[in-house]
Amino acid sequence: MQLSKETQIKMYEDMLKIRAFEEQVDEFISRGAITGTTHLCIGQEAVAVGACYAIRHDDYIASTHRGHGHCIAKGAQIDKMMAELFGKETGYCKGRGGSLHIVDMSTNNLGANGIVGGGIPIAVGAALSVKMQKQDKVVVCFFGDGAMNQGAFHEAANLASVWKLPVVFLCENNQYGMSTPLNEAFNIKDLSIRAEGYGMEGITIDGNDLLEVYQTVKDFAEKARSGEGPNLIVAETYRWKGHSKSDPRKYRTREEEQEWMKKDPIAAFEKKLIKEGILSEQKAEEIKEKVEKIIEDAVKYAQESPYPSVENITDYVYVEEEA
Amino acid sequence: MRQLTGRQAVAEALMEEMMRDEKVFLLGEDIGIYGGAFGVTAGFIEKFGPERVRNTPISEAAIVGAAVGASMTGMRPVCEIMFMDFVTIASDQLVNQAAKLRFMFGGQAKAPMVLRTPAGAAAAGGQHTQSLEAWFTHIPGLKVVMPSTPYDLKGLLKASIRDDNPVLFVEHKLGYGEKGEVPEEDYVIPLGVADIKREGKDVTIIATSHMVFKALEAAKYLEQKEGIDAEVVDPRTLVPLDIDTIVNSVCKTGRAVIVHEACERGGVGGEIAARIIDSRAFDYLDAPIKRVGGLNIPVPYCPVLEKAYIPSVEKIVKAVKEVVY
Numbered sequence: 001m002q003l004s005k006e007t008q009i010k011m012y013e014d015m016l017k018i019r020a021f022e023e024q025v026d027e028f029i030s031r032g033a034i035t036g037t038t039h040l041c042i043g044q045e046a047v048a049v050g051a052c053y054a055i056r057h058d059d060y061i062a063s064t065h066r067g068h069g070h071c072i073a074k075g076a077q078i079d080k081m082m083a084e085l086f087g088k089e090t091g092y093c094k095g096r097g098g099s100l101h102i103v104d105m106s107t108n109n110l111g112a113n114g115i116v117g118g119g120i121p122i123a124v125g126a127a128l129s130v131k132m133q134k135q136d137k138v139v140v141c142f143f144g145d146g147a148m149n150q151g152a153f154h155e156a157a158n159l160a161s162v163w164k165l166p167v168v169f170l171c172e173n174n175q176y177g178m179s180t181p182l183n184e185a186f187n188i189k190d191l192s193i194r195a196e197g198y199g200m201e202g203i204t205i206d207g208n209d210l211l212e213v214y215q216t217v218k219d220f221a222e223k224a225r226s227g228e229g230p231n232l233i234v235a236e237t238y239r240w241k242g243h244s245k246s247d248p249r250k251y252r253t254r255e256e257e258q259e260w261m262k263k264d265p266i267a268a269f270e271k272k273l274i275k276e277g278i279l280s281e282q283k284a285e286e287i288k289e290k291v292e293k294i295i296e297d298a299v300k301y302a303q304e305s306p307y308p309s310v311e312n313i314t315d316y317v318y319v320e321e322e323a
Numbered sequence: 324m325r326q327l328t329g330r331q332a333v334a335e336a337l338m339e340e341m342m343r344d345e346k347v348f349l350l351g352e353d354i355g356i357y358g359g360a361f362g363v364t365a366g367f368i369e370k371f372g373p374e375r376v377r378n379t380p381i382s383e384a385a386i387v388g389a390a391v392g393a394s395m396t397g398m399r400p401v402c403e404i405m406f407m408d409f410v411t412i413a414s415d416q417l418v419n420q421a422a423k424l425r426f427m428f429g430g431q432a433k434a435p436m437v438l439r440t441p442a443g444a445a446a447a448g449g450q451h452t453q454s455l456e457a458w459f460t461h462i463p464g465l466k467v468v469m470p471s472t473p474y475d476l477k478g479l480l481k482a483s484i485r486d487d488n489p490v491l492f493v494e495h496k497l498g499y500g501e502k503g504e505v506p507e508e509d510y511v512i513p514l515g516v517a518d519i520k521r522e523g524k525d526v527t528i529i530a531t532s533h534m535v536f537k538a539l540e541a542a543k544y545l546e547q548k549e550g551i552d553a554e555v556v557d558p559r560t561l562v563p564l565d566i567d568t569i570v571n572s573v574c575k576t577g578r579a580v581i582v583h584e585a586c587e588r589g590g591v592g593g594e595i596a597a598r599i600i601d602s603r604a605f606d607y608l609d610a611p612i613k614r615v616g617g618l619n620i621p622v623p624y625c626p627v628l629e630k631a632y633i634p635s636v637e638k639i640v641k642a643v644k645e646v647v648y
């Protein structure tokens with residue numbers, strides 16, 4: 001493992017940032033301070049952070065409706081994200097997109113997506129572009145287990161493989177697509193065997209183990225980068241919260257949730273860092289306080305920012321000629 | 324009479340049709356224990372079981388395609404597509420297959436299926452809020468139904484399920500919470516019959532789906548504040564379109580304003596306006612026909628912008644005042 005202590009601490013901090021961001025958003029959503037809906041990734045932080053740290057800054061990611069974690073891990077600013085969720089002009093999408101479309105193109109994030117599976121062919125297109133422009137970037141394409149049953153996944157996976165494009169298909173298998181459990185949506189247990197049908201390598205890993213995610217994505221990304229073509233990683237994880245706003249979670253038991261919460265990716269990594277002497281309990285506290293402050297500042301920024309002006313409502317529909 | 328919400332009215336129609344005809348079954352995402360994203364099918368899987376309430380993987384093309392195939396071979400499927408925006412993913416099956424197969428096969432087959440789907444803006448941004456009905460009215464072979472009130476939702480859904488053609492049944496997210504009178508006894512509203520929601524003599528407001536409620540509000544305001552007596556016509560079904568009721572109304576009032584939430588450009592308003600002009604109502608028109616539609620932009624997430632996108636009571640009032648002079 002070539003990860004420095006500093007990097008590991010940064011990864012820990014980013015996971016905390018994601019969780020704190022999501023908890024804050026959850027609170028705002030449940031009391032109506034943020035309109036609309038959002039999909040929280042609490043419990044899945046290790047996939048976002050492990051994957052984004054395993055690739056270069058100029059590599060691309062394609063995200064999903066559950067995309068706050070990907071966005072943060074790829075390097076987005078918390079304040080501009082929070083402002084977006086508030087629908088403010090200072091948000092990443094100038095309030096036009098909201099949580100479902102959150103994106104920071106400056107970090108080569110190709111965007112969250114409101115359409116399940118919608119981002120997968122786009123990721124393949126980005127990889128095609130990389131190849132045609134003779135760049136050496138890869139694309140990490142996040143999607144859920146549910147998305148794997150969209151035609152878009154199958155068509156895109158096949159195309160990427162036939163054209164040997166540098167894509168890592170990264171399935172976050174959180175055991176449910178909304179209310180539908182795996183066994184109602186798949187007649188296979190290990191989703192990674194689907195890779196074989198498209199002539200690519202596939203693997204299933206523990207998505208709550210940060211370093212396992214990191215190492216696998218790193219290896220797979222380098223294979224894709226070196227011209228071997230795409231591959232598929234299925235990261236097993238769990239979403240702690242409801243699918244979206246106001247989900248009573250009738251389709252699963254509280255006991256099952258408790259079991260998965262014991263496998264908290266952040267707590268596990270924290271324990272490991274402390275055990276290895278990389279992190280002290282005091283330092284962990286300091287980081288948590290720092291993260292809290294970042295969230296507080298972001299909330300303040302978002303709340304104090306203006307809404308977009310209705311006068312400019314038709315901006316960005318088309319590319320306008322520069323004056 | 325008892326009051327039901329739009330949600331209850333749709334559920335009751337489904338329930339009654341499933342009890343009446345065992346060939347009727349449901350398929351769609353999260354329609355099982357979750358009860359559908361908008362709660363329409365809550366309790367259905369418990370009552371009818373997973374054979375007739377088929378919770379599907381996230382596969383819109385397969386859902387609608389399976390409905391086409393099942394309907395060609397003796398079943399009467401009602402599929403739910405969670406948001407109208409996602410019908411785009413299933414559009415081959417709906418547009419190229421279901422709509423045309425009867426014609427292309429020279430009358431040998433039919434596809435008696437219903438695709439239910441909610442449209443309309445509700446704080447969710449560009450991919451969860453569109454009103455795409457105009458696209459589908461352009462496709463010969465499809466019927467397009469777009470009711471407003473609980474009474475109409477129930478009666479028209481029952482007619483749609485009994486119809487032997489593929490029907491796109493468009494609900495409105497905000498319509499699920501609207502309350503209205505629905506009788507206990509069985510009734511069916513035939514497709515292709517418009518409803519005059521309010522009688523008036525000065526101007527005809529033709530409004531679809533949730534815009535009917537806004538048009539009625541505008542009419543009330545116009546009467547109280549401007550002394551203008553507006554008639555509100557709800558076409559209820561866009562294909563077939565009851566143009567006679569619209570034409571008769573415009574002949575009476577001499578003025579027409581058409582309101583829909585979908586983007587104004589290419590919306591059904593243009594078609595309805597053209598049909599009015601191309602009728603005997605042409606000679607009765609005392610003013611240009613006005614359209615009030617959504618802005619020609621994707622639906623914005625920001626609540627302030629979203630509000631500005633959707634036709635408002637004020638915009639309807641303004642359009643009416645522009646033609647009543």
Ligand SMILES: Cc1ncc(C[n+]2csc(CCOP(=O)(O)OP(=O)(O)O)c2C)c(N)n1
Pocket residue numbers: 039065066114115116117143144145146147148174176177178243352381383405409412
């Ligand atoms: C095409 C499409 N169909 C349905 C939905 C509604 N929907 C949003 S998220 C979701 C579940 C997605 O499951 P999965 O891919 O496993 O991702 P997860 O939510 O578990 O992260 C569904 C059904 C959608 N947004 N787009």
Ligand SMILES: [Mg+2]
Pocket residue numbers: 144145146172173174175176177178
């Ligand atoms: Mg999932």
